[in-house]
Amino acid sequence: MHHPLAVALRHNRKRARDHFANPSGPRGLLVAFEGPDGSGKTTQRKLFKTWLQSEGYDVVTTKWNSSELIKPLIKSRKALHVLSAEEFSLLHAADFRHRVEQVILPALWAGKLVIADRFLFTGLARDVARGLDFDWVLKLYQPLLWPDVVFYFSVSPVTSGRRVTATRVPSFYESGQDVTRVDDPVESYQQFITRVIREYESLALIFKFVTIDAEQSIHDQHHQLRRLFRDGEQRPWSAWNTSAVAEWLTLAGGHRE
């Protein structure tokens, strides 16, 4: 005899497939924007959202490190500069998981289009740049939820550094001073972002990101985004996401029948 939890998980795997794979049902779309600081993601995300809304999409936005529950925990510890690489990684994975359960999956279930301004790949790139093991970090994010498309805004470390430092001094963790041990935040940022971009470039290949040349003009990038989105809009739901949805339905208070 199987435990009711196992039975419920199995039942909800079928529910997830029936709900998302039904061509006439509310499909939902998940679009992730990834890239280093200073790559212009936020500008493009706002333009993209406005365009999608004008096209009739119901759009929900979620940003990195924005869970109402976990963000205050991270913020107070960042201010004290007391986080180790592991703690930094685990807290951001907790923030991500809470948003997956509270924001992203409910919106997808309701057939909305979710724009994620940074996704789990941000955690991967930064944590591995901090010296953590890739497999350990990736597994923290299980059960994995794969976006329908990941737009990667590619810039060089020099461009990223120039854009970020033009208006402000990067913060302690943003500049990676916890790992570089360099006193000057600008110099530390340059060292750290070089490592982060190297990790992003690898992730872009492994996970087949759609790369946008973020050194182009804002106008050109936006029109490229529209075209690339149209090309991928009709792709089928990824069966890889079944476990993530089933767990949400069963264990995280997801959509009730």
Next chain:
Amino acid sequence: MTRLRSRLIAVDGVHGAAVKAAAGRMVPPAARRVGGGVSDWDASGLFEQLVVAQEQAGQISARTLLLLYASDLAFRLRWEIEPALAEGHTVVAAPYLETAIAFGRAAGLPGGWLRNLLQFAPRPGTRYYVDRSVPRKSHSPEGFVEFGCARLTGHPLVKRQELAVRTRAFLVSAAKRANATRASR
């Protein structure tokens, strides 16, 4: 010159107060005076802060709770456990790995994910478990399992207190497999 001999002892169990009491008995006052001691959960204050935040910010899942437990454990290792061991002292970690793994298993999470999550923590030299069920009513839960059962509002097993019972069963079964010693209450 006296050679220092460090020891990491794990005490796990679902009844927070009983785990704390058992751990306290394992560190004699003389050992405490020279730097040994008990490493309790929530040394980082994450869960205390969570209680305040959760009132406005909605429910939490078992997976998110365990990510926070792992972060708290990383904090305990860095500031309490590893420094004491490096100086040759005895440290009692109560609770440690098995309580979290049993809670996660009971809540329906895969064992492989839980073991990966906590793989950064060193294995204890000696393991004890406290075989006692959680109190029926607890206004201020002292243990991680009691805290988790009180917080998992969306979980299908919480209403019937079955989660705590299942956690205890997983814990006892793991303890027996590992030949852990049953701690006196």
